[in-house]
Amino acid sequence: DAKTTQPPSMDCAEGRAANLPCNHSTISGNEYVYWYRQIHSQGPQYIIHGLKNNETNEMASLIITEDRKSSTLILPHATLRDTAVYYCIVRVEGQGGKLIFGQGTELSVKP
């Protein structure tokens, strides 16, 4: 699985959009970009994933660059409850096996 690079921490004002970047310059053509988050030592929670096209669900949007070497997770209106560690993971979908977690980005949403 390709390696990802994320900033260790970010701040965001409550109600504003939180944009979390991820670099995955060695991503291969069949690897998907997944995002998970972990709120205060709870179990990690799935947010969104995508291959090439931008994706949106009720939690967030995922923007993947055309060359697929980086992506951005967008929380459109961050709340205090979005304070968490956000993990960007690349892996081949449809292939069984582990999720490999990096250090993630610690997002602090401030009032």
Add this chain to the structure above:
Amino acid sequence: DTAVSQTPKYLVTQMGNDKSIKCEQNLGHDTMYWYKQDSKKFLKIMFSYNNKELIINETVPNRFSPKSPDKAHLNLHINSLELGDSAVYFCASSLTSGRDFRFGPGTRLTVT
């Protein structure tokens, strides 16, 4: 309708003891995992079972022995506990394809 559950939530024990953590999933998944999150918050996979068979063992000490009595359960037994075993242990499950990966709430183990 808890998807992945673990017991106990907290476990405090002394060095040298043997303890078990239980995990159950009601999602119909074929694959289950154990992850360890240490004090530095790094999440690392320990084991993975698919249809009750061990498929991943990430160089975990022999004191750790997972057991899967059926597809819905994956228990973790730890012998001769050491201070360094103190961590939060997360159980997870997924389909064989790796899709629909879900985590349990975690078990915080403290060894004194």
